[in-house]
Amino acid sequence: MTALVRARDVRRDYPLERDAVHALRGVSLEIERGEYLAIVGPSGCGKSSLLNLLGAIDAPTSGTVEIEGRNVGTLGDREVTDFRLRHIGFVFQRFYLLPILTARENVELPMAEAGVATAERRQRSTELLRYVDLGDRVRHRPSQLSGGEQQRVAIARALANRPSLLLADEPTGELDARTGQEIISLFGRLNADGTTVVVVTHDESLARAARRIVHMRDGEIVQDEVSRG
C-alpha cells in the first residue's frame, strides 16, 4: 500500500549570513492513511519545520516529500497552492480566522477558493460547524467566540475541502486545559471518522491521544513509537 505521505532523507537548512541553521538533518518518515501521529520534542528541534514540509508550505533543501504520490517539492507556486487547497488541511496555534467574516464564512472560504458552488458550500459549512459542535454559532464573528470555539471553527475550515491530511501545529497552545481537552477529543473523533491527523505539540495529553508518536531532537527523529495512551 502506498503511504499517504513519504518523506525521504529530508534536510532543511535556513541560511544565515555566515552559517546556516540545520533545522532538519536527514529525516525520513512515512504516514499511512488514517493514522493519527504526534510529533514531539523540545523547542527548536525541527518539529514545525517538518510539519511545514509535510504540508507543502516549505520545500526541503534536499530529499523529497511525496504526498499522495506527488513530489510536492517540484511543484510551482500556483500548483502547490492548489495542492494545499484540495489535499491538506491546516490548523494553527493562533486560529487566524478572518475577523470580518462569520464562522460560516470562514469555513466557506477554502471552498469558495476551490470553486465549490454556493449551495454546496452553505450545506457543507453547516455540517462541519455542527460536527465541531458550533451549529448554533454559524453567524458569530471570531471576536464573539471563545478561544476554543475559534479553534473549532479553524478545524472546520481545515476540513472544508475534505483534505486527505490534516496538519495541526500546537493546536492547544493558546487554550486552557479544559478547552484543550475538547480539541483533543475532536481530533480523536476526526481520526476515528477516517481523517489522517498529524499534530506537532508540546502538550503531553494531546501527544498521548495520538496512536503514533514521533520524537525529534536536533533536527532528527530519535524515536518513532506506538502510543500507549
Next chain:
Amino acid sequence: MLAGRARFLYLAAGQLAVAIPLRTLQEMTGAARDDRVSLFMVRLRDPSRIGPVKRWMRAALPTIDVISTADAMARVDERLSYFRQLSAILGAVSLIVGFLLVTTLVTVSVNERVGEIVVMRAIGVSRAHVVQQIVLEGTAMSIMGAVLGTGLGLITARYLNAILSRFPGLPAAIDFFLFQPRAAWTAIGLLTACGVLAGLYPAWRAASLPLASTLREEAVA
C-alpha cells in the same frame, strides 16, 4: 414710466441700475452734456464683422477704449488663470497626498494582518486572490475618500464662492467655482485609480511573503 426690469450681469452685489435712453438722460442732466457716458454697449447685427467695426470705432473715437465681449472675457480669463493654476497645483498635491496616505494605510493594515494573510496562503488561497482582496480594500478606501472629499469640496467651494463674490466691484453674477459633473467624475476616477495603484505594492509584497519563515516569526511574536 417703467418699461421693464432687467438684470445686468456686470453689476456688483447690491448695486442698483436704471436703464433709460441716452437722450432722456441728457435732457434730464440739462446743460452739462459732455463726458457723461462711461460705457457704451454696442450690439452688432452681424457678429462676424466685429474686427472691422472695432477698428472703425477706434479710428473714429480715439479717446475711447473699444473692447469686444470676447476681449473682456479673455482679460478676466487671464486674471483667473493664476487662480486656475493654483487650483491645479493644489489638486495635484492632494492627489499625491491621497496616494501616499492610501499606500500607508494599506501597508499598515497589511502589516497588522501578516499572520492572517500568510495563513490564507497556507490554506490554499492563491496569491492573485490575496492581492485582489487587498487592492479592493485600498480601492474601497479611495472611493469613500473621493465621495466624501467631493462632498466636502462642494461645500467648501460654495462657502469660498460666497466670500470671493463679495469682493467690492466684482459683478455679482461672477462665480469663482462652478460644479462641473465631468470634472467631479474625473477627480473620483483619478482617486479610484490611485487607490488601485496604492494598494498594489503592499498587496503584492504581502502575498509574496515566504510562508514557512513568516509563520515561524508569527508563532514567536
